[in-house]
Amino acid sequence: MxxxxxxxxxxxxxxxxxxxxxxxxxxxxxxxxxxxxxxxxxxxxxxxxxxxxxxxxxxxxxxxxxxVVPPCPLFARCGGCGLQHYSLPAYRAWKQQQVATTLGQRGIDLPAGTGMVTVEAGNRRRAVFAARKERGEIAFGFHAAMSDEIVPLDDCLLLTPGLSAGLGGLRQLAGVALAEKQAADIHVTDSLAGLDVLVTTDGDLPMGRRQAVIAAANAAGLARLSWQHGRRQPEPIVMARVPQMRFGDILVDLPIGSFLQPSAEGEAALVAAVTTYVGKARRIADLYAGCGTFSFPLAKIGRVLAVDAAKPAIAALAAAVNRAQLSGRVEGMARDLEQSPLPPPDLKPFEAVVFDPPRAGAEMQARMLAKSRVGKVVAVSCNPASFARDARILLDAGFALEKLAIVNQFVWSAHVELVALLRRR
Missing domain, CATH: 2.40.50.140 (Nucleic acid-binding proteins)
Incomplete structure (x- = not known):
């Protein structure tokens, strides 16, 4: 032994x-x-x-x-990146091979011509930082790999310039916001209006610290600061400007804590693949639609039903639809597709269905699609394993995997995103 x-x-x-x-x-x-x-x-x-x-x-x-020599001095201490020591050509080839291997375990071959788009460092527009106060000192940064230790950070090669420039102000905000021995996750999005910040922690923001926190948020130039105690509804603390993002040509007001693709460049690559694969479909269902990342670009092609479990996201999408006078092109529906997937009768009007589920995938919805008469499915996934499971369901029901695009927007990590075109034979 x-x-x-x-x-x-x-x-x-x-x-x-x-x-x-x-x-x-x-x-x-x-x-x-x-x-x-x-x-x-x-x-x-x-x-x-x-x-x-x-x-x-x-x-x-x-x-x-x-x-190769890792470009970041914190590499191997900070848990944010795991593969900076691998040359970029070898790293990209490994990622593509990982996708091929994972799909192969389900008996699925990569379609001919499968390529990969890689987003460069310096484009990450959202991140979650860790903060903790001990003996009056604030620790602020990313967690070390597989650890509760917080690795202090003054800069990060992954982040957008706007997000990176805000790190000092975020650290000062954490210093006045947290009580002794209190820890928090600080979710930050670099929106078109500036930094949108959500602090999640185990307690409310006391009135005695509120004014200092507001002053720190204003000094940092934050667009919005919100506070969330556990699983309670988040509370807006500061709203200097409405955080917005543009999906296609449409400006959308971001709900607090809403999902967003990590980079604008990665989002553009995903949107390009999705719209190309949807083709000329006139009726499109966009499932797990969020605030409309794909819905609004798809509205240039046909009429879109956007479905998501998050009611604030659907409300934000509906408000954007009204402002843009797109009521005849995009309709929102709040529905939990995990608990209540769209059944075949509800899918009947659609020529194409797009789905972009969380990492766990869309197994129940894939089973409904397999039983439906939908002719074209465009699957977006951040997890090749759950994608392969869902794709296998569709392939066994008579679909063929015609095209697949790989988007490498999680730089120097093992994570990867896919967009696939599956067409009923």
């Missing part, structure tokens, strides 16, 4: 789904963070559970030719 305190030499055979190097030792898998295929490393082992170890790398004995 391996002594957990002992150092062992390992040969990295491949990268796992989360970007860790994978080796074998004593017949068990070993996952080694920040190791690359082909490398010889020296690592200290600890049980991972099941038939595997975690290896904490102590030394690179033989480096991969694909290893």
């Amino acid at each position: 391996t002594d957990p305190a002992a150092l062992v030499d390992l040969t990295i055979e491949s990268l796992g789904a989360q970007g860790d190097g994978i080796a074998r030792h004593d017949g068990k898998g070993v996952f080694v963070a920040y190791a690359l295929p082909g490398e010889r490393v020296r690592a200290r082992l600890s049980p991972k559970g099941g038939n595997a170890f975690t290896g904490r790398m102590q030394e690179i004995v033989t480096a991969s030719p694909e290893r």
Whole structure:
């Protein structure tokens, strides 16, 4: 049996789904963070559970030719990026191969001509920061990997210039907002009106700190500051300007805490693929529509029914429809598609259906689509595994996977997004 305190030499055979190097030792898998295929490393082992170890790398004995110097000085401390040490060509090829492998596990081949769009660093327009006050000092930054430790940060290569420039003001805001030993997540979106901030924590904002928090928010130039205690409804604290985003040609007022694609460039790539795949369909259902990321661009093609469980998102979409006088082109519907997917009779009017579910996918809706007469489905996914499951349901019902686009907008991470065209044969 391996002594957990002992150092062992390992040969990295491949990268796992989360970007860790994978080796074998004593017949068990070993996952080694920040190791690359082909490398010889020296690592200290600890049980991972099941038939595997975690290896904490102590030394690179033989480096991969694909290893590069990480551009961020916080790499391997901050948990935000896991693959800055991998050359960009190799990293992109690995991501495409990960998609192929995941789909292959469901018996699905990548269509010919599948390509990948990569969003460069410096374009991330939303992020969640961690903050905690201890002994009067504020810790503000990102969590270390698999840890509650907060890695302080003054800058981040991933973020938009506007978001990066606001870090100092956000730190000062956290300093006056939090009580001793209080922790919070600080959700920030770089909207067209400026930074939209939601603080989520385990308590209300007391009246005694409220004026100082308002002053800090105004000093930081925030468009909006909101506060959320646990799962309660968020409370607007400051509204200097209405946070907005443009979807297609339409300005939409963002609800507090609303979902948004992480980058404008990634969103543009997804929208381009979705609208191309939908083609000339005259009636379109946009499921898991949010505030209208795809609905408004699709309205240039045909009439759109936008469905989402989030009532504030549908209300924001409806308000934008009214302002833009698009009532004949876009209709909103608040409906929980996990609990109540659209059944075949409700799907009958639509020539094309777009769905963009959370990471868990849209299994129940895929089963309804499989039973329907819808001829074209455009699936958007941030999880190749749940996409493959849902696509398999449609393929078994007579659909064919004709096209697939990969969008790599989570730079230096293992995450990837897909857009697929499935057409009934």
